[in-house]
Amino acid sequence: MKNFDYQTPTRLVFGKGVVNEKLASVMNQYGKRVLVTYGGGSIKRKVAGHAKSLYDEVMDILAGKEVFELPGIQPNPKFNPSVLEGVHLCQEHHIDVILSVGGGSVLDCTKAIAGVAGTLEGKVYDHVEEAWDLVRGLRPTTAAVPIVDIITMAATGSEYDMGGVISRTETNDKLAYFSPLVFPAVSFIDPTYTFSVPVKHTLAGVADCINHIMESYFCAEHIDMNDAFMEGAVRSLAKNVKRVLANPEDYDARAEIFYATTLGCNGIYCLGNSPSGWPMHAMEHALSAYYDITHGEGLAILTPRWMRHILTHASGELHEQVVERIEKFGKNVFGAEGCEASILAIHDFYREIGIPMTLREVGIDESRLGEMARHVAELEGLDQAWVPLYEQDILDIFKACL
Numbered sequence: 001m002k003n004f005d006y007q008t009p010t011r012l013v014f015g016k017g018v019v020n021e022k023l024a025s026v027m028n029q030y031g032k033r034v035l036v037t038y039g040g041g042s043i044k045r046k047v048a049g050h051a052k053s054l055y056d057e058v059m060d061i062l063a064g065k066e067v068f069e070l071p072g073i074q075p076n077p078k079f080n081p082s083v084l085e086g087v088h089l090c091q092e093h094h095i096d097v098i099l100s101v102g103g104g105s106v107l108d109c110t111k112a113i114a115g116v117a118g119t120l121e122g123k124v125y126d127h128v129e130e131a132w133d134l135v136r137g138l139r140p141t142t143a144a145v146p147i148v149d150i151i152t153m154a155a156t157g158s159e160y161d162m163g164g165v166i167s168r169t170e171t172n173d174k175l176a177y178f179s180p181l182v183f184p185a186v187s188f189i190d191p192t193y194t195f196s197v198p199v200k201h202t203l204a205g206v207a208d209c210i211n212h213i214m215e216s217y218f219c220a221e222h223i224d225m226n227d228a229f230m231e232g233a234v235r236s237l238a239k240n241v242k243r244v245l246a247n248p249e250d251y252d253a254r255a256e257i258f259y260a261t262t263l264g265c266n267g268i269y270c271l272g273n274s275p276s277g278w279p280m281h282a283m284e285h286a287l288s289a290y291y292d293i294t295h296g297e298g299l300a301i302l303t304p305r306w307m308r309h310i311l312t313h314a315s316g317e318l319h320e321q322v323v324e325r326i327e328k329f330g331k332n333v334f335g336a337e338g339c340e341a342s343i344l345a346i347h348d349f350y351r352e353i354g355i356p357m358t359l360r361e362v363g364i365d366e367s368r369l370g371e372m373a374r375h376v377a378e379l380e381g382l383d384q385a386w387v388p389l390y391e392q393d394i395l396d397i398f399k400a401c402l
């Protein structure tokens with residue numbers, strides 16, 4: 001078992017009604033000037049079981065504060081304009097705390113805003129490249145504006161981790177931004193807000209979390225307790241997503257999914273395991289950078305093809321490890337016997353719940369696969385992954401996904 005050094009400073013406030021019960025007292029711990037960040041408008045629609053939209057609930061709770069707004073943060077959030085605009089608002093209005101209301105994209109964007117605004121001296125529009133260097137980790141984050149969030153999508157686990165993923169359209173980059181200073185101070189997780197999440201994003205969120213777990217499960221050194229956590233979480237996700245498909249307002253099913261996704265990207269499922277290099281995420285980030293596709297769909301498409309590729313290409317002791325991992329995962333999650341059946345089981349599960357399972361179905365053809373494979377090979381360090389991947393491997397996996 002590997003050594004570990006673990007700390008998550010985020011307070012999780014989970015359950016039905018928690019925003020109305022506790023958001024006011026949490027926000028009163030900070031100053032008066034609040035920046036509220038949100039996406040394309042889902043928070044302005046009324047959700048079953050709530051008298052008002054989440055936006056109206058929040059604005060009522062913030063009455064008496066000086067409230068500024070950054071709307072329009074897109075899925076796969078963009079450095080330009082959203083991060084830059086948010087930093088500008090923080091600088092101009094001396095923001096005390098940012099309240100992120102929305103999915104993982106809104107929260108990821110908020111984290112980058114908080115870190116850049118806290119660290120950068122001087123006006124952001126005069127220092128765009130310095131701000132970008134900070135996001136991609138070439139400059140350290142030395143301070144951050146505090147973050148509180150209400151997370152409305154069960155998917156990324158951004159509410160319980162210190163990372164965010166930011167796209168820069170001009171360069172086709174989609175990069176992870178990390179700093180312990182951008183852990184949210186408090187995350188509100190009320191599963192009733194996810195009643196309105198469209199089927200497409202409900203499924204993509206489940207696939208994202210399953211993949212976070214698989215990226216942690218498929219590694220060289222692992223312990224039985226972590227295997228049990230992770231297999232149990234995927235079984236729960238697979239069961240509860242079907243309950244949600246049958247009834248989108250099934251509170252307990254939505255809640256169990258949210259519990260799994262909140263823990264999914266924080267590392268807590270795999271303390272003591274060796275790192276894997278997160279190869280599927282590295283490849284997916286190129287797909288969503290070049291084509292703006294939904295992250296969880298890209299991951300679902302890649303998963304069985306990556307599994308088959310490593311099974312075919314790993315040799316010697318590494319091959320034995322790959323066989324052991326695939327067989328154990330398939331058996332304990334899906335009751336499958338053997339590697340081939342395990343790979344098919346995850347493919348068929350995704351197909352059955354309704355996720356598109358080829359790149360063509362999400363609008364990607366062969367024309368830019370080579371360029372994307374080169375981008376991933378040059379930037380993502382997958383030659384250091386548990387099963388190393390080079391440009392040709394990445395290209396072969398992309399082609400198998402067509």
Ligand code: NZQ
Nearest residue numbers: 039040041042075076103104105152153155158163196197
């Ligand atoms: O923009 P609005 O109108 O809010 O609509 C959103 C968006 O269109 C909608 N939505 C969110 N909550 C809703 C809702 N619609 C109805 N009811 C609700 N309650 O759903 C759409 C997708 O939202 P988005 O925030 O993009 O989804 P998600 O939470 O899956 O975030 C995806 C982003 O997170 C990154 C991904 O790469 C992608 O950019 N990731 C972040 C990670 C992290 N911070 O740790 C790890 C992940 O691996 C991932 O890479």
Ligand code: ZN
Nearest residue numbers: 208212281295
């Ligand atoms: Zn993910």
